[in-house]
Amino acid sequence: MSTSTSAPASPSHSATAWLRLEHWLPWLVLAVSLSITWQLWRDAKQNAVQELHSSFNFHAHEAGNLVKQRMLAYEQVLRGVDGLFASSKSVARKEFRDFVRTLHLEKNFPGIQGVSFALVVPAAMKGKHIAAVRKEGFSEYAIKPEGEREIYAPVLYIEPFGGRNLRVPGFDNYSNPERRAVVDMARDSGGAVISGKIKLIQETDKNIQAG
Numbered sequence: 001m002s003t004s005t006s007a008p009a010s011p012s013h014s015a016t017a018w019l020r021l022e023h024w025l026p027w028l029v030l031a032v033s034l035s036i037t038w039q040l041w042r043d044a045k046q047n048a049v050q051e052l053h054s055s056f057n058f059h060a061h062e063a064g065n066l067v068k069q070r071m072l073a074y075e076q077v078l079r080g081v082d083g084l085f086a087s088s089k090s091v092a093r094k095e096f097r098d099f100v101r102t103l104h105l106e107k108n109f110p111g112i113q114g115v116s117f118a119l120v121v122p123a124a125m126k127g128k129h130i131a132a133v134r135k136e137g138f139s140e141y142a143i144k145p146e147g148e149r150e151i152y153a154p155v156l157y158i159e160p161f162g163g164r165n166l167r168v169p170g171f172d173n174y175s176n177p178e179r180r181a182v183v184d185m186a187r188d189s190g191g192a193v194i195s196g197k198i199k200l201i202q203e204t205d206k207n208i209q210a211g
Contacts, residue, residue, distance in 0.1 A: 070111060075192040077109060081117065091117075093136065093157055100159035113202055113211075114165045116158035118173050118183070123150050133170075144170050153183060164202035171201050 084099050085091050096117060105112050121129045126143065133141040133156070143154045153173040158165050173179045182195040200211035 073109060074112060077103060077112065077115060078192050081115060096157045097159050097161065105160070113200065114158045114160065114168065116155045116168060118153045119156045121152040121154060123148065123152070126152060138169070142170050143172050145172065145175055147175070149174065168201045
């Protein structure tokens with residue numbers, strides 16, 4: 001009599017594959033989930049950046065328009081002063097003061113610190129000019145800064161006439177190259193001209209603002 005034995009049956013190929021898939025399935029799901037999450041995060045980030053850029057551009061455009069509108073309003077103030085002098089052979093100090101007061105600068109044009117009028121004075125007329133202004137009651141009036149120049153453009157009137165603006169009368173706009181350049185441009189063009197950044201005569205050593 002002969003006997004025979006057989007080895008235990010091994011799992012089928014499909015069963016082995018399923019066991020492997022069952023082992024790796026959680027990792028596969030995690031990888032897919034992370035990939036989808038990353039893609040959604042990237043899309044959300046791009047949308048947020050685009051919205052931020054759009055919002056910035058909108059507000060920058062609006063700010064630019066507001067500045068432009070404000071400057072056009074200031075230009076109209078200058079046009080009004082121009083009209084005042086064009087309609088009269090000589091504008092007295094009181095006339096200038098009354099005109100500027102009707103503008104209500106503090107309420108309607110809060111960015112304007114003062115409206116002034118500068119007179120062109122040739123060197124030969126300097127002494128006569130100073131004497132005439134002092135005769136009006138401004139005994140300490142002088143053209144400043146001191147020095148001999150061929151021509152001067154001192155501030156004769158400024159309103160409101162008080163506070164820091166009291167430092168301005170007599171200041172010679174022609175003493176500063178940048179100021180002189182814009183004064184000449186405005187004179188020659190008949191239009192309003194904006195200077196570069198300057199320090200106003202009204203400013204002291206504290207809380208200095210650019211003009």
